[in-house]
Amino acid sequence: MKSKSTGAMTIRPLRVLVWLRRLIRTLAVLIILYLALSPRMLPGLYTHKLFHPDKERGTKLDIEHLNSFKAVPNQQCLFKAKDSSNLRGWIFKLPDNVSSGSTGNKSNLNRVFLVCPGNAGDIPKRLEFIKLLLSTGASVFTYEPRGFGKSEGVATIAHICEDGTSAYDYLVNVLGYSAEQIVIYGISLGSTVASHVSTVRRAKGLILQSGFASLPRIAHEKVPFLKIYPSWLFPHGPALNNVAILERPHVPLLIMHGAMDSIIDIDHSREMFSRALAPKRFVVCPRSSHVNIDLADEGIFSGAIKQFLAQLN
Numbered sequence: 001m002k003s004k005s006t007g008a009m010t011i012r013p014l015r016v017l018v019w020l021r022r023l024i025r026t027l028a029v030l031i032i033l034y035l036a037l038s039p040r041m042l043p044g045l046y047t048h049k050l051f052h053p054d055k056e057r058g059t060k061l062d063i064e065h066l067n068s069f070k071a072v073p074n075q076q077c078l079f080k081a082k083d084s085s086n087l088r089g090w091i092f093k094l095p096d097n098v099s100s101g102s103t104g105n106k107s108n109l110n111r112v113f114l115v116c117p118g119n120a121g122d123i124p125k126r127l128e129f130i131k132l133l134l135s136t137g138a139s140v141f142t143y144e145p146r147g148f149g150k151s152e153g154v155a156t157i158a159h160i161c162e163d164g165t166s167a168y169d170y171l172v173n174v175l176g177y178s179a180e181q182i183v184i185y186g187i188s189l190g191s192t193v194a195s196h197v198s199t200v201r202r203a204k205g206l207i208l209q210s211g212f213a214s215l216p217r218i219a220h221e222k223v224p225f226l227k228i229y230p231s232w233l234f235p236h237g238p239a240l241n242n243v244a245i246l247e248r249p250h251v252p253l254l255i256m257h258g259a260m261d262s263i264i265d266i267d268h269s270r271e272m273f274s275r276a277l278a279p280k281r282f283v284v285c286p287r288s289s290h291v292n293i294d295l296a297d298e299g300i301f302s303g304a305i306k307q308f309l310a311q312l313n
Contacts, residue, residue: 038233039219039226043157049223050189051147051155052119062124066090069127072134079170081146082162085153089143089167090123091175092130111138111204111309112177116164116197118188118210118291122149132293136305138183141175143167145193157215157235164193168201180204183309186211188264188291192240199245205312207254207305208242210261210291213268215240221265246276253280254308256301258288281308 035041069092077089093112113133117126122144133140145163146153153159168184171177179202186194191211198206212218216231246253253276257269266284273282283304285297293301 034228035233038229039215040233040235043235049219050119050157051160062127065127066124071131072139077141077143077170077175079143079166079174081151081153081159081166083153085146086151087143087146087153087163087166088123088150089141089170092134092140094134094137094139110181111183111312112171112181113138113140113142113183113185113207114164114168114171114194114197114203115140115142116167116184116186116190116193117142117144117148118190124149129291129293132298132302133185133305136302136309138309141167141171157240160189160193161196161240164190164197165200168197168203183207183312185209188212192242195242195245196240198251203251205252205254205308206250207256207308208269208272209256210258210264211242211255211269211272212264213241213243213271217268218264242272243275246272246280249277252308252312254283254304255280256283256285256304258290258292258294258297259284259286260288260294261290263290 072092072094074090074092077091079087079089081087115126115130115133123142126142130140130142143163144151145155146159147155151163168182171182172179182203183205184194184198184203185207186192186209188210189212191208192215194206194208197203214231216229216234219226219234255269255273255276257264257266259266269282273280281304283300285293285300287294288297288301
């Protein structure tokens, strides 16, 4: 009887040990899967959530309006991405004899906006916005990142930041602008590109419109299951983190956001502004939605930019 009892007691620890080994193996597999499927380790899995390239490239009417736009001299520009993909840009250059009454402050005429675009709308679709920027008295250079519009390649986090830098280099090396003339302008997703470019290239100023504070924050808000991942398991280098960049010394900064934005809450811009170092200014467009400036807010919008440009002079 004693022998049977001893045998049973021996079997129990063995079973517990087997169970513990299985538990450890299961936990190890789950941890590996958790890490392997994280945005940092497998960013391609989440790219379709972040990028929505529009292959329609504007309606036929959009394209006709762009091709027939004669208000200022303008032309298509083709340049290379880091991987030699062909990228399309467009320069809208204010002539030197434009009167200050029609375009704002004449002293701004040597300025140029490098516009880093958002997720939707290729160059033909942005003409009305470009006209609004031109009315502030500075020229405009914009482009289509890889995967967007007529540009080749595939959109990724690394690519959009590289393409912003390539656009800057084209603006300087080919179009002949200096860093003192360039104001980097980022819209929505492009705000993180603009911030990134400002850390690797010199500029006179930085404008962020309808931007988000960081990729982890917007991802947690838009894709709830990603809340299981902390910020360090999101892509780094570049991190698409406006707050982290603005907490360090930077060029003069203007942040603008529409109060009616239902895509990226205005609180993102409030966080960026509160955590950014000076010099900085925050302007709210009370009737405007995401990236679209309401007609009633055009005065606030253009006035803020004109004042910002004047302070750079």
